[in-house]
Amino acid sequence: xxxxxxxxxxxxxNISLCLPRNKLVVITGVSGSGKSSLAFDTLFAEAQRRxxxxxxxYSRQFIEQLKKPDVDSIEGLSAPIAIDQxxxxxxxxxxxxxxxxxxxYLRLLYAKTGAAFCPQGHGVIQTTSVDTIVQxxxxxxxxxxxxxxxxxxxxxxxxxxxxxxxxxxxxFSKIRINGEFYSLCAKPPLLDKxxxxxxxxxxxxxxxxxxxxxxxxxxxxxxxxxxxxxxxxFFSNSxxxxxxxxxxxxxxxxxSFPKLETRHFSFNSPYGACKLCEGLGEISTVDPRxxxxxxxxxxxxxxxxxxxxxxxxxxxxxxxxCAECQGRRIKxxxxxxxxxxxxxxxxxxxxxxNAINRVISWKFSGKNFEIGDKVQKEILSRLRFIxxxxxxxxxxxxxxxxxxxxxxxxxxxxxxLGESLTGVLYILDEPSIGLHARDHxxxxxxxxxxRDRGNTLIVxxxxxxxxxxxxxxxxxxxxxxxxxxxxxxxxTCQEIKSCQKSLTGQYLAGKLKIAVPSNKMSTSDWIHLxxxxxxxxxxxxxxxxxGQLISVTGVSGSGKSSLIMETLLPYLKHxxxxxxxxxxxxxxxxxxxxxxxxxxxxxxxxxGRTPRSNPATYTGLFSPLREYFSLLPLSKMRGYxxxxxxxxxxxxRCEICEGAGLLKIEMSFLPDVYIPCSKxxxxxxxxxxxxxxxxxxxxxxxxxxxxxEALDLFENYPKxxxxxxxxxxxxxxxxxxxxxxxxxxxxxxxxxxxxxELSKRDTGKTLYILDEPxxxxxxxxxxxLLVILRKLVDHGNTVIVIxxxxxFIAQTDYIIDLGPEGGQGGGEILYAGxxxxxxxxxxxxxxxxxxxxxxxxxx
Numbered sequence: 020x021x022x023x024x025x026x027x028x029x030x031x032x033n034i035s036l037c038l039p040r041n042k043l044v045v046i047t048g049v050s051g052s053g054k055s056s057l058a059f060d061t062l063f064a065e066a067q068r069r070x071x072x073x074x075x076x077y078s079r080q081f082i083e084q085l086k087k088p089d090v091d092s093i094e095g096l097s098a099p100i101a102i103d104q105x106x107x108x109x110x111x112x113x114x115x116x117x118x119x120x121x122x123x124y125l126r127l128l129y130a131k132t133g134a135a136f137c138p139q140g141h142g143v144i145q146t147t148s149v150d151t152i153v154q155x156x157x158x159x160x161x162x163x164x165x166x167x168x169x170x171x172x173x174x175x176x177x178x179x180x181x182x183x184x185x186x187x188x189x190x191f192s193k194i195r196i197n198g199e200f201y202s203l204c205a206k207p208p209l210l211d212k213x214x215x216x217x218x219x220x221x222x223x224x225x226x227x228x229x230x231x232x233x234x235x236x237x238x239x240x241x242x243x244x245x246x247x248x249x250x251x252x253f254f255s256n257s258x259x260x261x262x263x264x265x266x267x268x269x270x271x272x273x274x275s276f277p278k279l280e281t282r283h284f285s286f287n288s289p290y291g292a293c294k295l296c297e298g299l300g301e302i303s304t305v306d307p308r309x310x311x312x313x314x315x316x317x318x319x320x321x322x323x324x325x326x327x328x329x330x331x332x333x334x335x336x337x338x339x340x341c342a343e344c345q346g347r348r349i350k351x352x353x354x355x356x357x358x359x360x361x362x363x364x365x366x367x368x369x370x371x372x373n374a375i376n377r378v379i380s381w382k383f384s385g386k387n388f389e390i391g392d393k394v395q396k397e398i399l400s401r402l403r404f405i406x407x408x409x410x411x412x413x414x415x416x417x418x419x420x421x422x423x424x425x426x427x428x429x430x431x432x433x434x435x436l437g438e439s440l441t442g443v444l445y446i447l448d449e450p451s452i453g454l455h456a457r458d459h460x461x462x463x464x465x466x467x468x469x470r471d472r473g474n475t476l477i478v479x480x481x482x483x484x485x486x487x488x489x490x491x492x493x494x495x496x497x498x499x500x501x502x503x504x505x506x507x508x509x510x511t512c513q514e515i516k517s518c519q520k521s522l523t524g525q526y527l528a529g530k531l532k533i534a535v536p537s538n539k540m541s542t543s544d545w546i547h548l549x550x551x552x553x554x555x556x557x558x559x560x561x562x563x564x565x566g567q568l569i570s571v572t573g574v575s576g577s578g579k580s581s582l583i584m585e586t587l588l589p590y591l592k593h594x595x596x597x598x599x600x601x602x603x604x605x606x607x608x609x610x611x612x613x614x615x616x617x618x619x620x621x622x623x624x625x626x627g628r629t630p631r632s633n634p635a636t637y638t639g640l641f642s643p644l645r646e647y648f649s650l651l652p653l654s655k656m657r658g659y660x661x662x663x664x665x666x667x668x669x670x671x672r673c674e675i676c677e678g679a680g681l682l683k684i685e686m687s688f689l690p691d692v693y694i695p696c697s698k699x700x701x702x703x704x705x706x707x708x709x710x711x712x713x714x715x716x717x718x719x720x721x722x723x724x725x726x727x728e729a730l731d732l733f734e735n736y737p738k739x740x741x742x743x744x745x746x747x748x749x750x751x752x753x754x755x756x757x758x759x760x761x762x763x764x765x766x767x768x769x770x771x772x773x774x775x776e777l778s779k780r781d782t783g784k785t786l787y788i789l790d791e792p793x794x795x796x797x798x799x800x801x802x803x804l805l806v807i808l809r810k811l812v813d814h815g816n817t818v819i820v821i822x823x824x825x826x827f828i829a830q831t832d833y834i835i836d837l838g839p840e841g842g843q844g845g846g847e848i849l850y851a852g853x854x855x856x857x858x859x860x861x862x863x864x865x866x867x868x869x870x871x872x873x874x875x876x877x878x
Contacts, residue, residue: 025091051499051753116415286348409458412576412841425453550607576841623765722757766794783815
């Protein structure tokens with residue numbers, strides 16, 4: 020057992036509990052109830068701290084000492100691995116292949132077993148050792164006369180006068196041009212520089228004789244030094260020629276490869292990366308619309324700019340596929356190294372499903388079998404792990420910064436499955452997010468296989484199926500923030516269901532439900548999107564009823580984002596705001612746009628990438644807060660304006676950290692590291708500013724408050740109260756007003772954006788687009804979110820939601836279901852219509868099958 024005593028981190032109220040080892044443990048509860056505080060900020064933090072303390076004193080000097088979490092004691096911990104919702108590297112060089120290390124194994128396989136093909140189409144290039152050449156020559160009749168020639172040029176134009184002079188000075192006596200021998204002692208022939216020629220230097224003349232092996236070997240090595248690894252053996256009696264190569268060089272055109280190494284297949288190495296795009300697969304160029312500014316922008320881009328100034332120039336740039344490598348990132352010549360006819364870029368461009376089938380078909384023989392067989396099995400093992408967690412539609416060359424939070428987390432899980440570790444404490448944060456109900460079973464099988472190897476899994480999760488399969492459940496609550504931080508119930512799923520106090524248990528038992536709307540859908544206005552071919556969409560046409568809550572569903576990779584985020588949204592922005600269309604969006608026509616006046620998309624991208632960005636600044640709450648503090652008596656007496664309370668300008672901020680609260684340490688080739696400012700203790704402000712207080716709270720204290728706490732403080736100040744109430748209504752009562760943007764999950768960032776949009780006046784003709792807003796939400800939170808979205812729809816607005824959560828989908832008016840599978844197996848509209856009718860399509864739609872089961876269980 021893992022024994023936790025007196026945990027008080029964040030809002031945890033001195034809780035004590037025991038968790039079973041080598042089991043699947045689910046920690047659940049409403050948003051802000053203390054789940055992550057227990058799992059990550061207490062359990063993982065203490066396990067990590069102890070592991071680092073077990074290292075030698077020499078090793079610890081290179082590692083920052085971790086703070087001990089606020090807990091009395093924890094016993095029974097193992098070495099920890101956390102797989103959380105923090106997004107993967109934003110580097111454009113990071114791909115699915117690099118994350119999962121599949122690309123590393125592929126590079127090794129291609130470097131060691133790949134066959135080289137001439138880029139000019141002259142076939143396979145083979146290498147032969149000197150000893151092999153000698154043995155081949157000895158198979159000819161004894162006494163046979165032969166010449167050893169060094170090929171200098173093959174099918175090349177030129178006079179070659181410089182070459183003739185060099186070889187003459189080196190003491191060579193004869194040269195062969197286009198099959199004819201000439202003396203280098205006399206004046207060499209004058210060649211036609213506009214014609215193609217073959218030029219060989221005679222290095223030795225011998226007879227087949229086993230007693231001449233030493234001279235033969237030395238002559239061959241001299242020949243290879245001259246020609247770059249090539250030798251031509253010409254038998255004068257028969258006229259037979261044998262061309263040998265000790266290096267990867269084409270005998271016809273003399274194109275040569277270097278000795279192959281893994282770095283030649285890496286787009287992160289100068290040895291393998293395309294020179295034009297430097298391995299990125301794309302290049303930034305000035306948008307033709309800003310051609311007059313092109314010289315200025317290009318000049319600025321050559322300078323070492325700060326991220327902020329670089330971002331300011333981004334609006335003048337467009338991204339184009341590299342013309343040299345066509346987006347494949349590596350040098351063209353290395354695409355001619357193949358295994359069973361496949362280049363490395365061919366494999367990385369396939370979906371995981373297709374890559375498995377292709378790699379299985381590879382057959383190795385001879386010396387390649389010893390290397391290839393083992394590496395092939397490792398590649399297949401990792402690819403199958405990726406497939407088993409519902410990501411078979413991804414390609415290995417997919418950029419990591421284009422992955423959703425759920426996809427990124429499951430890829431990290433796939434990497435761990437491939438390591439075959441035992442005795443590890445795994446802590447996961449909602450691994451089911453972004454996963455269709457069809458694929459839940461595969462994910463659960465993967466988690467259970469980790470458990471069955473002798474590992475302990477602690478999973479922060481809201482998914483109903485995961486809770487039913489768990490060995491032990493801990494339900495936190497009862498509510499969020501100060502109203503949470505307690506253990507409401509723990510035990511098996513059945514024991515949780517019998518607990519009257521547990522919201523989770525009541526939903527699992529069916530006593531609490533998210534009711535299904537009974538009203539029939541009616542609308543007269545539609546948006547029609549026709550003949551869409553974006554990504555994997557197969558010329559689909561679809562209509563969206565306005566004034567409705569619409570869910571877009573389907574298995575992962577079926578084309579939901581391609582339809583909504585990459586086609587509908589950019590086309591609406593293009594027609595409403597004249598925004599440029601991305602090159603990958605392909606639609607023949609769109610009708611009905613006159614029925615809406617604006618479109619608002621609320622995605623899961625971060626609200627900011629620096630410590631200066633936080634919920635208060637993003638939602639506009641910070642301005643009235645600063646204004647309020649400038650009206651306090653001490654501020655008026657000292658002449659402080661609202662600007663005094665901004666941490667972004669000089670005056671009231673701490674000048675050591677310049678109001679960031681953190682100091683950035685640049686780590687050269689490693690990511691920047693932020694450490695707390697020792698001057699202001701991360702409060703951001705100087706001493707004089709912090710003397711201004713409201714109810715004994717400085718502005719730094721307010722920024723350190725949760726939304727719920729701030730609501731109580733400013734209940735009589737409408738400008739602040741209304742914005743705070745919106746944040747709480749979207750399930751964010753527990754986050755701090757000044758919480759750094761980088762610490763927010765994708766779902767939290769999305770709900771902050773939603774709160775900001777809700778604070779604006781809607782027109783009744785607004786189209787809202789949300790991408791999986793239920794991420795991180797408990798049943799009760801989903802119920803509250805639906806209330807908010809329903810209010811928008813009741814005002815005449817339209818809400819389109821990309822979603823997998825069945826309880827949410829069941830509440831929508833209209834469903835557009837894509838599939839049937841992901842990747843090339845998807846891209847079709849399986850059903851588009853009212854929620855009440857989808858059950859008729861359960862034979863062809865996975866969504867219909869699982870939704871039907873849910874609806875039936877509610878009767």
